[in-house]
Amino acid sequence: MTTERTQQIPGQAPRTPSYVSPIPIRQANLGHALASEWTKIRSVRSTMWTLGIFLALVVVLGCMVAGLIGADTYLNAPYTMPAFFGLLLGQMCLVSLGVLVVSSEYGTGMIRTTFTASPQRHRVLAAKIIVFFLVAFVTAAVAIAVVGLYTQLTVDAPSNPAWLPTVFKGALYVSLMGVLALAVGSMMRHSAGAITTMLGVVLVPAILPPFLLFNESLVDVAQFVSDYNAISALSLIFEGSPSTGHGGAQTALLAGLTVVACAGAFAAQANRDV
Amino acid sequence: MIEAVGLTKRYGDKTAVDDLSFQVRPGMVTGFLGPNGSGKSTTMRMILGLDTPTAGHVTVNGSPYRSLPNAPRHVGALLDAKAVHGGRDAYRHLLSIAQLSGIPAHRVDDVLELVGLSEVAGRRTKGFSLGMGQRLGIAAALLGDPQVLLFDEPVNGLDPEGILWVRNLMKSLAAEGRTVFVSSHLMSEMALTADHLVVIARGRLLADMSVREFIAANSAGFARVRVPDTGPQQREALTAALTRAGAQVLPEQDGALRVTGLPLPRISDVAHEAEVRLWELSPHHASLEEAYMRLTQGMVDYRSSADPQIGMRPAPVPGRSDGWDPDPGPGAPFQPVHAADGPTFSKDPR
Numbered sequence: 001m002t003t004e005r006t007q008q009i010p011g012q013a014p015r016t017p018s019y020v021s022p023i024p025i026r027q028a029n030l031g032h033a034l035a036s037e038w039t040k041i042r043s044v045r046s047t048m049w050t051l052g053i054f055l056a057l058v059v060v061l062g063c064m065v066a067g068l069i070g071a072d073t074y075l076n077a078p079y080t081m082p083a084f085f086g087l088l089l090g091q092m093c094l095v096s097l098g099v100l101v102v103s104s105e106y107g108t109g110m111i112r113t114t115f116t117a118s119p120q121r122h123r124v125l126a127a128k129i130i131v132f133f134l135v136a137f138v139t140a141a142v143a144i145a146v147v148g149l150y151t152q153l154t155v156d157a158p159s160n161p162a163w164l165p166t167v168f169k170g171a172l173y174v175s176l177m178g179v180l181a182l183a184v185g186s187m188m189r190h191s192a193g194a195i196t197t198m199l200g201v202v203l204v205p206a207i208l209p210p211f212l213l214f215n216e217s218l219v220d221v222a223q224f225v226s227d228y229n230a231i232s233a234l235s236l237i238f239e240g241s242p243s244t245g246h247g248g249a250q251t252a253l254l255a256g257l258t259v260v261a262c263a264g265a266f267a268a269q270a271n272r273d274v
Numbered sequence: 275m276i277e278a279v280g281l282t283k284r285y286g287d288k289t290a291v292d293d294l295s296f297q298v299r300p301g302m303v304t305g306f307l308g309p310n311g312s313g314k315s316t317t318m319r320m321i322l323g324l325d326t327p328t329a330g331h332v333t334v335n336g337s338p339y340r341s342l343p344n345a346p347r348h349v350g351a352l353l354d355a356k357a358v359h360g361g362r363d364a365y366r367h368l369l370s371i372a373q374l375s376g377i378p379a380h381r382v383d384d385v386l387e388l389v390g391l392s393e394v395a396g397r398r399t400k401g402f403s404l405g406m407g408q409r410l411g412i413a414a415a416l417l418g419d420p421q422v423l424l425f426d427e428p429v430n431g432l433d434p435e436g437i438l439w440v441r442n443l444m445k446s447l448a449a450e451g452r453t454v455f456v457s458s459h460l461m462s463e464m465a466l467t468a469d470h471l472v473v474i475a476r477g478r479l480l481a482d483m484s485v486r487e488f489i490a491a492n493s494a495g496f497a498r499v500r501v502p503d504t505g506p507q508q509r510e511a512l513t514a515a516l517t518r519a520g521a522q523v524l525p526e527q528d529g530a531l532r533v534t535g536l537p538l539p540r541i542s543d544v545a546h547e548a549e550v551r552l553w554e555l556s557p558h559h560a561s562l563e564e565a566y567m568r569l570t571q572g573m574v575d576y577r578s579s580a581d582p583q584i585g586m587r588p589a590p591v592p593g594r595s596d597g598w599d600p601d602p603g604p605g606a607p608f609q610p611v612h613a614a615d616g617p618t619f620s621k622d623p624r
Contacts, residue, residue: 018275018300018335019451021419025347026376036374043366044359109357112324113414116351117374119323119340124374273325 033118033127041131046100051139054093058086058140062147071157077239078163079155080148083170084238087144088231091174091202094136098181099194101132106189111274121269125186129179129262136178140171169237169247176254177202177230183261187268205229228253275300275453276321276422280330283316283477290316292477293330298455298470300421303448305468305485306457307566309574313477314457315353318426321455322351334422346375350415351424355407355431360400364391364410367399372417385413390439404431412440423447425456429463441467461563473566475573485562492565497538499531499545500554508550515548516541530554 041047062082069082102125105111118124148163180201185194206229212222226232233250240246276298283291291313298304308314319325321332323339331338334349342348358367368382386392389409394402399410408431415423425444429437444467448454458464464471464485471488473481481488501508513523513531521536521544533541538557545552 019421021347021421023347023378023381023419025344028344028374028376032373032376036370039366039370039373040359040362043363043370044361046361104359108359109354110359112319112322112353112357113371114374115324116322116349116353117346117371119342119345271326273319 028118028120028123030123030127033123034131037124037127037131041101041135044104046104047097047135050093050097050100051135054090054139055143057090057093058083058143059146059150061086061089062143063150066147066151066155069155071155074151074155074157074159076160076241078148078161078166079151079159080144080163080166080170081238082151083144083147084234086147087140087170087174087234090140090143091177091230091234092199094140094174094178095181095198095202096195097136098132098178099185099191099198101128101182101185103185103189103191103194106274107191115274122266125266125269128186129182132182133175133179136175137171140174141167144170165246166238169251170234173230173233173237173247173251173254176251176258180254180258180261183258183265186265187261202230206231230254275336276332276334276455277336278317278321278330278332281317281320281327281332282329283313283320283325284328290477291320291327291474294474294477294479295330296472296479296482298453298472300453301448301451302469303444303454303456303467304470304472305464306455306472306474307461307464308457308474308480309570310459310576312475312573314474315426316477317474318351318353318424318455318457321424322349322353344375346371346377346418346420348418348420349422349424350418350420351426352408352411352415352428353424353426355404355411358399358407358410361398363396363398364402364413365395367410368413368417371414375418377417381417381419385416388416389413405433405436408432408440409436412443420452422453423455425454427458428456429458429460437463461561461566465562473569475570480569480573489560489562489565492560492569495560496532496534496558497536497541498526498554498556498558499533499541499552500529501531501545501550502553503529511548512545512550515544515550519544 062085065085066082073081105114114124115121144167148167152159152163177198181194181198184197184201185191188194188197205225208229209222209226212218212225228250233247233254236244236250237247278297279295281291281294282289294313294317306314306317316325317332320327321334321339323345333339334342339345339349362370364386365382368385369379371377372379372382383392383395386395389412391406391409391413394406399407402410408428412425412428415425428444429440432440441463444454444456448469456467458467468485470484471481472479473488481492483491499512501512509525509529509531513525516523516531516533516536519536519540521541522534524532526532536544538555542552542555545555
């Protein structure tokens with residue numbers, strides 16, 4: 001852009017009223033939005049903090065626990081089982097990051113810049129979900145796999161179950177939890193509120209069942225909540241038996257919830273003022 | 275080209291923008307003026323499709339913003355310099371915006387150079403001063419090399435060098451045939467930058483005209499006349515003669531007379547006929563600020579009472595620029611707006 005141009009006489013419209021940029025115009029698509037979100041998620045410290053703490057919790061805690069567990073436990077549990085303890089705590093890191101991916105933009109006002117650059121708001125949210133899911137999934141899978149490898153190499157015990165599927169399922173479960181948090185963050189637009197809500201989603205169902213048992217008519221509900229809460233789900237993924245299942249139904253329920261929450265987030269942001 | 279037609283925005287029972295219609299044309303800088311809370315930012319957000327109007331519509335180059343095929347290549351905007359993630363460095367902040375709109379990455383370096391932030395491109399924006407934030411926001415607006423530019427208070431926090439730079443930037447952008455729409459509170463700055471004005475108060479359009487017309491219409495120019503201070507007789511004689519000739523005369527504190535309603539040569543003639551010598555006969559041209567103050571008087575939501583003498587004066591102090599002049603002049607078409615709309619405003623829940 002040149003700034004040395006002849007000055008137009010004020011108040012008088014020029015002959016050619018519209019400026020034409022020499023830079024070729026490319027139609028923006030989801031690929032552009034994905035690149036943008038990848039730049040965004042890489043360039044803030046909250047990503048490094050939350051994922052760093054997640055990795056530390058899962059790997060360090062997992063490797064510490066690996067040697068403490070009785071060798072016969074591994075007969076019926078995969079070598080990745082020690083990762084369960086770290087994931088219990090670590091999923092809150094992914095929840096926080098999921099919320100922050102969206103709510104930090106609302107908190108700072110950056111969302112106006114983003115929606116000005118892409119008035120196709122659905123594209124932005126879709127890119128956020130995809131990029132966050134991939135980042136969370138890969139991080140969680142690596143963490144679980146490291147624990148599995150460490151256990152296999154250091155623990156002198158035979159193990160029957162294959163541990164590779166648990167890498168996939170464990171990572172999927174906590175990443176879906178993060179995407180659910182992202183959707184909640186997008187609807188609530190408030191970091192603290194959304195993280196607190198997600199704490200409730202993770203913890204309340206785990207604490208609730210004994211209280212539900214005070215009323216006999218709620219026994220079935222208590223049983224359901226007890227079977228399907230986030231902590232049971234993770235424990236089934238890593239320690240499930242053929243009789244209890246391996247967390248497939250629990251993951252499906254979370255996936256369903258996440259889809260519903262994402263649909264809500266897409267609908268909520270479509271025409272809301274920002 | 276920005277075109278608003280009957281644009282209205284209500285929040286509950288509060289009307290932020292009320293039936294606003296105006297056009298912003300290319301090739302010139304259009305200033306957007308109004309008191310705090312008058313709906314300027316809401317209007318800008320509606321232009322950008324961030325807020326949905328309650329009624330009416332606004333288009334950019336003929337399309338609603340959200341229907342533009344590649345909006346950031348048509349429109350660039352600086353809304354709030356602080357609206358960035360403070361933890362991200364300037365380069366990657368701009369890169370993420372460029373990537374989102376399919377703008378080549380080398381543009382990021384170009385605009386950083388243009389706004390003078392190249393040296394701090396790798397620094398997190400949290401540590402930026404207000405002026406640096408403004409430059410970053412301007413860089414973001416220019417990324418897409420757009421035809422239409424919106425700037426909300428672009429000179430906020432800038433140093434004099436920065437203000438001059440923004441002024442020249444606005445003018446050169448307009449000279450290239452772009453549409454430049456800029457809001458500001460700094461009247462002296464607007465007088466130097468803008469060619470055209472859109473003035474609103476309480477969400478309503480007060481004026482849509484060139485700066486020159488605006489000043490002419492909303493201020494009464496007057497003549498300052500001073501007679502020898504030998505005694506009050508001369509002044510009284512001249513006052514009587516001028517009043518007979520059809521002028522309004524008001525004494526100023528320092529003994530001068532403020533005369534409206536007569537051209538300067540006529541004042542001189544009248545004085546000559548009345549055999550009064552003149553020590554001073556000077557024209558007073560109103561500034562944009564005076565014209566603006568006069569127009570928006572009574573329509574300000576958040577008024578400070580910094581005047582320590584408020585309520586203590588028997589009569590208005592002459593020489594004040596807030597347009598107390600009894601003669602609004604022939605070109606004050608907006609005076610009736612105040613009168614007609616006064617009762618409506620008093621019912622306003624605010």
